[in-house]
Amino acid sequence: MIQGSIVALVTPMDTDGSLNEAALRKLVDWHIEQGSDAIVAVGTTGESATLDAEEHCQVIRWVVEQAAGRIPVIAGTGSNCTREAIELTRDAKAAGAEACLLVTPYYNKPTQEGLYLHYRAVAEAVDIPQILYNVPGRTACDLLPSTVARLAAIDNIIGIKEASADTPARAREIHLLCGDNFPVYSGDDATACQVCQEGGAGVISVTANVAPRLMHQMIEAALKGDHQQAQSLDSRLAALHHDLFLESNPIPVKWALHAMGMIPSGIRLPLTWLEETHQPRVEAAMKDAGIL
Numbered sequence: 001m002i003q004g005s006i007v008a009l010v011t012p013m014d015t016d017g018s019l020n021e022a023a024l025r026k027l028v029d030w031h032i033e034q035g036s037d038a039i040v041a042v043g044t045t046g047e048s049a050t051l052d053a054e055e056h057c058q059v060i061r062w063v064v065e066q067a068a069g070r071i072p073v074i075a076g077t078g079s080n081c082t083r084e085a086i087e088l089t090r091d092a093k094a095a096g097a098e099a100c101l102l103v104t105p106y107y108n109k110p111t112q113e114g115l116y117l118h119y120r121a122v123a124e125a126v127d128i129p130q131i132l133y134n135v136p137g138r139t140a141c142d143l144l145p146s147t148v149a150r151l152a153a154i155d156n157i158i159g160i161k162e163a164s165a166d167t168p169a170r171a172r173e174i175h176l177l178c179g180d181n182f183p184v185y186s187g188d189d190a191t192a193c194q195v196c197q198e199g200g201a202g203v204i205s206v207t208a209n210v211a212p213r214l215m216h217q218m219i220e221a222a223l224k225g226d227h228q229q230a231q232s233l234d235s236r237l238a239a240l241h242h243d244l245f246l247e248s249n250p251i252p253v254k255w256a257l258h259a260m261g262m263i264p265s266g267i268r269l270p271l272t273w274l275e276e277t278h279q280p281r282v283e284a285a286m287k288d289a290g291i292l
Contacts, residue, residue, distance in 0.1 A: 001158075001183055002072050002099065003201040003223065004037025005215040007208035008045035010250050010257060011059055013266025019055060021062055023263045028066040030262070035216035036071065036208055039063060040101055043076035044138065045206055045250045050268040053084075057091040064096040078103035078133060082118050089126040099129040101161060101204070106139035112147045123154045132160040134170075135187060145170065149177040161204045163187025168194045175199055189215075190241040193234040196222035206249055207240050210256045211289050239285035246278045256282055260291065 009031070012023035031039060041063040042048045042056050051059065060075045067073050075092035077100040079085040089100050105118055123130055132151060134143040142164065151157050159182060164170045167188040174184050175198075183201035186192035192203035196219055208215040218233035244252045248271065255274035257263045259282075267273060274282065286292045 001201060002038050002074070003183065005035070005208050005212070005219040006038040006040060006074065006185065006202055006204045007031055007036045007212060007215075008040045008043045008204050008206055009063065010209055010254055010263065011042065011046040011051065012257075012263040013047075013268065014264050015266050017266055017268045019059065020264055020266065024059065024062055025066040027257075027262060028063055031208075031212050032067070032070050034212035036212045037202065037216060037219075038072040038074060038098075039067060040074045040076055040204055041097075043101060043133075043204070044103070044135070045209070045253065046076060047250065047268060047271070048076050048078075050271070053088070056088065057095065060092050060097060061095045072098035074099045074101050074131065076101050076103070078105075080105035080108050082121050085118070085122050086125045089122055089128065089130070093126055093128040097128070099131055099158065100126075101131045101133050103133040103135065104139050104141045104143050106141060109141055112144055115141070115143055116147050116150055119151050119157065120154060123151075123156050127156060129156055129158045131158060131185070133163075133187070134160060135163040137163070137165070145173045145177050148174055152178045152182045159183035159185060159201065161185045161187045162195075167191045168198065171195045171200055172198060189244075190238070193218060193222050193230050197225075197227055197230065206244050206253055207237055209250075209253050210244075210260065210286065210291055211237060211240060214289060236289050239288045243278075243282050243285040246281060247274060252278065252282050255279065256286055256291075259283065259286070 012020040075097035077088035136142040186195040221230035
């Protein structure tokens with residue numbers, strides 16, 4: 001089982017929006033050195049929505065190559081088109097990804113039966129471990145626990161990233177229906193400590209982009225049952241958990257990484273650079289966590 005602090009990695013870009021391979025490879029090495037337990041390549045934080053299919057697969061290949069088996073790489077391969085999700089998942093398997101993360105089909109708002117059939121089709125088409133991803137605030141689509149339970153019976157559907165309005169409550173409900181052998185990963189940094197203390201397998205994290213060591217230590221403590229240490233570390237990260245979402249992810253986290261000298265200042269439209277009025281708050285949150 002993949003568990004711990006899993007970073008939802010940004011995709012570094014130059015100011016013209018072109019991909020920066022060197023910065024991406026540097027980030028992969030840094031995360032391994034800092035203790036991140038796994039990497040998600042080309043998820044929401046990796047600007048999957050603005051990469052074309054060739055770029056999407058190229059970023060996954062670069063991350064897998066650079067990780068070189070040192071930590072697992074999970075490829076974001078979700079789409080609101082089932083056929084496209086299958087193709088992306090096939091490409092990720094060919095690239096050597098350990099598993100795939102598939103967001104619910106966004107915008108077209110399928111029924112629960114449609115969601116079940118979508119995920120079953122991808123699982124049957126590509127023999128690679130697959131993690132469901134529910135984030136209704138972005139997709140206008142909610143994968144209900146009863147549907148998750150149906151999907152958990154499929155051998156290569158191995159867990160879920162849950163990022164609903166009340167992630168801890170939803171995680172508890174999924175645990176009750178699916179049991180301890182179906183991992184639940186928090187998709188909400190602010191409640192990840194609680195989810196892990198209550199049986200979650202870890203977090204797929206935005207905060208880990210800028211504070212990988214602290215996130216690893218906090219989640220490790222939570223998983224081991226050291227609640228006092230976990231909560232102490234989480235308190236240092238609390239401002240980051242909040243302020244990295246002052247604007248749509250990944251706008252603030254890319255600004256923060258640029259401020260750290262880790263990546264260039266590239267981001268693709270329709271996303272824009274972090275507003276100057278928000279920059280002092282993100283900077284202060286970074287200082288609270290001991291980053292700057």
